[in-house]
Amino acid sequence: MTQELPIVAGDAAVSSTARERATGIYRQMRLMRRFEEVVLDFMAAEVREIQGPVHPYVGQEAVAAGVCAALTQQDKLISTHRGHGHCIGKGARTDRMMAELFGKRTGYCKGKGGSMHIADFDIGMLGANGIVAAGLPIATGAALAEVLNGTTNVVVCMFGDGAAAAGPLHETLNIAALSKLPMIFVCENNGWSVNTQPDVSLAPESVAALAEPYGIPSRIVDGNDVNAVLAAAEWAVARARSGEGPSMIEARTFRRLGHATRGPFPPDNRDPEILRGWVERDPIDHFAQFIVDNRLGDTAGIEAANRSVEEELVDSVRFARESPFPEASEAFEDFFV
Amino acid sequence: MSTETFAAAIDSATAEEMRLDDRVFLMATNPPAALRAEFGPERVREMPIAESAMTGMAIGAAASGLRPIVQFSAVNFSFVAFDQMVNQAARIRYMFGGQREFPIVFRARYLNGTRSAAQHSQTGYAYYAHAGGIKLVVPSRVEDARGLFTAAIRDPNPVMFFEAERLGTLTDELVEGPSGPQELGVAVRRREGTDVTIVAIGYMVREALEAADALQQLGISAEVIDPRTLVPLDVEAVKASVRKTGRLVVVDESMPACSMASEIITTIIEDPSMFSAMTAAPRRVCTTPTPVPYSQVLEDFVLPDRNDIVAAALDLTRGALTSERN
Numbered sequence: 001m002t003q004e005l006p007i008v009a010g011d012a013a014v015s016s017t018a019r020e021r022a023t024g025i026y027r028q029m030r031l032m033r034r035f036e037e038v039v040l041d042f043m044a045a046e047v048r049e050i051q052g053p054v055h056p057y058v059g060q061e062a063v064a065a066g067v068c069a070a071l072t073q074q075d076k077l078i079s080t081h082r083g084h085g086h087c088i089g090k091g092a093r094t095d096r097m098m099a100e101l102f103g104k105r106t107g108y109c110k111g112k113g114g115s116m117h118i119a120d121f122d123i124g125m126l127g128a129n130g131i132v133a134a135g136l137p138i139a140t141g142a143a144l145a146e147v148l149n150g151t152t153n154v155v156v157c158m159f160g161d162g163a164a165a166a167g168p169l170h171e172t173l174n175i176a177a178l179s180k181l182p183m184i185f186v187c188e189n190n191g192w193s194v195n196t197q198p199d200v201s202l203a204p205e206s207v208a209a210l211a212e213p214y215g216i217p218s219r220i221v222d223g224n225d226v227n228a229v230l231a232a233a234e235w236a237v238a239r240a241r242s243g244e245g246p247s248m249i250e251a252r253t254f255r256r257l258g259h260a261t262r263g264p265f266p267p268d269n270r271d272p273e274i275l276r277g278w279v280e281r282d283p284i285d286h287f288a289q290f291i292v293d294n295r296l297g298d299t300a301g302i303e304a305a306n307r308s309v310e311e312e313l314v315d316s317v318r319f320a321r322e323s324p325f326p327e328a329s330e331a332f333e334d335f336f337v
Numbered sequence: 338m339s340t341e342t343f344a345a346a347i348d349s350a351t352a353e354e355m356r357l358d359d360r361v362f363l364m365a366t367n368p369p370a371a372l373r374a375e376f377g378p379e380r381v382r383e384m385p386i387a388e389s390a391m392t393g394m395a396i397g398a399a400a401s402g403l404r405p406i407v408q409f410s411a412v413n414f415s416f417v418a419f420d421q422m423v424n425q426a427a428r429i430r431y432m433f434g435g436q437r438e439f440p441i442v443f444r445a446r447y448l449n450g451t452r453s454a455a456q457h458s459q460t461g462y463a464y465y466a467h468a469g470g471i472k473l474v475v476p477s478r479v480e481d482a483r484g485l486f487t488a489a490i491r492d493p494n495p496v497m498f499f500e501a502e503r504l505g506t507l508t509d510e511l512v513e514g515p516s517g518p519q520e521l522g523v524a525v526r527r528r529e530g531t532d533v534t535i536v537a538i539g540y541m542v543r544e545a546l547e548a549a550d551a552l553q554q555l556g557i558s559a560e561v562i563d564p565r566t567l568v569p570l571d572v573e574a575v576k577a578s579v580r581k582t583g584r585l586v587v588v589d590e591s592m593p594a595c596s597m598a599s600e601i602i603t604t605i606i607e608d609p610s611m612f613s614a615m616t617a618a619p620r621r622v623c624t625t626p627t628p629v630p631y632s633q634v635l636e637d638f639v640l641p642d643r644n645d646i647v648a649a650a651l652d653l654t655r656g657a658l659t660s661e662r663n
Contacts, residue, residue, distance in 0.1 A: 137393020334435030
């Protein structure tokens with residue numbers, strides 16, 4: 001499946017640590033997928049319990065899971081508008097995420113943020129962001145803060161191929177390289193800038209090529225292969241943590257659903273052959289098979305993880321539905337300190 | 338007593354706070370040399386001309402517990418970072434449910450009156466008042482510049498600090514030693530009067546005081562209010578003055594549409610008790626509704642000055658004075 005298998009310690013013996021890690025990563029990816037499927041159910045016209053726009057991450061789960069598996073809780077991550085998977089990867093609670101989407105007071109942002117603005121600063125999740133490319137400068141500042149505060153923490157900036165065509169990437173690659181900041185630029189190249197493909201939105205052949213002129217090393221990986229993403233992330237994290245400066249990872253993946261939705265998606269008019277190919281390369285199914293093939297776990301273990309995801313989401317939905325809406329007066333809170 | 342220029346006062350306030358608080362650091366494309374010499378390149382960071390990155394970096398650094406100061410070369414360069422200013426700095430605490438504080442100071446000069454033409458000669462504060470979420474400070478005196486800048490650094494919110502270039506080289510008498518912070522949101526009455534209230538912003542306070550002197554010669558007693566901060570705005574100070582005078586002129590060297598002059602007047606007259614207390618329609622004294630041109634002849638025409646303020650005050654008081662005299 002990949003040239004590097006960082007999860008597997010060696011052929012002779014699969015350690016219990018590797019088993020636990022693999023199962024944990026699998027469960028996270030499954031949770032990312034099922035969280036969004038449940039969210040979409042609650043956006044249906046006859047339900048409308050979730051009313052704001054949602055940008056589904058379906059099909060890209062290996063990127064968030066692989067990158068976050070290389071991080072500690074003290075490391076920071078900045079997300080995009082397509083941020084549910086990043087939040088779950090960084091360790092956010094799905095009950096508080098769900099409550100946020102339901103517009104409830106118990107949500108991460110007390111119902112003020114919604115899907116595009118989930119953040120949990122206590123676990124280093126510095127926020128999803130509704131503006132393409134806006135997270136890049138903020139992540140750069142967070143990385144500078146780690147330097148000035150004298151830590152060895154690293155900062156990941158997730159961005160899409162759409163942001164690769166925007167100015168802030170140039171500004172921040174330049175500054176991160178000049179100051180050797182402990183940063184990892186992770187481009188999720190999902191093939192679609194809203195409805196535009198890279199061949200009409202980006203002149204270079206790859207996003208990774210944009211890092212080269214700044215002397216920032218990069219790797220292009222299969223974004224549907226969590227092993228490949230994790231290997232690249234561990235390489236980049238090690239560089240950042242040891243003071244070698246920023247790196248870039250371009251994870252090539254595919255946005256399986258539309259750009260955004262407020263309800264059921266309209267019929268997909270993209271090439272069905274291409275879509276089918278990516279569905280066949282589903283990152284979660286493939287990793288489940290990888291686990292079994294490499295004796296990192298068995299089918300029973302996978303099924304147990306699936307059940308535990310369903311149980312968590314049932315609890316999350318119950319929490320969200322039973323939580324109170326904010327009082328109108330709370331609109332005035334959390335503005336100025 | 339000693340004297341200090343407006344610009345030097347802000348630098349010395351910065352240095353004082355940097356000595357007291359390790360979390361304070363500065364990002365600027367051209368940082369003050371004295372600060373760089375004292376605090377070194379880590380805390381006084383010489384940045385590429387990348388306002389969007391600098392602004393976003395301040396937000397990210399503030400989220401991690403630091404207290405950044407961003408020095409824009411002029412306010413018009415902050416517009417290059419409008420996304421980071423408006424979509425991020427002004428909203429980030431609110432949209433994340435108040436999870437973190439974002440103590441950031443943005444320094445921004447405006448070059449009105451210095452023959453710098455349309456892009457550099459705009460105050461910009463009305464854009465940010467409309468954005469919300471950012472406190473706005475526009476001092477008119479050196480003493481205030483120092484004390485309000487200290488307060489801005491210590492404030493837990495984003496604060497934008499506007500510096501009229503025409504004040505930059507002016508000196509005021511200054512008390513020696515550390516000045517301490519002055520409270521944000523407190524207006525100062527610069528001159529007491531009974532016939533008309535003149536609210537003036539930034540450098541315009543000095544023009545308003547000159548106008549008040551001229552009005553005195555004409556038998557009109559003008560009260561001059563310096564709001565000092567536009568967000569928060571000391572509405573009560575303005576109301577108290579207008580209750581006494583019944584007349585309001587607001588001087589703002591910005592285009593009139595959606596200006597702070599418009600906002601201050603609206604805030605006053607939409608209070609029914611204030612509306613009924615007023616004996617004349619309020620008046621904005623702003624720039625002409627055009628960009629600021631280069632030629633000294635054109636710029637002097639376009640920007641408001643003491644003569645425009647005198648004319649407006651005369652217009653508002655004429656009827657009353659005539660009836661009083663008769």
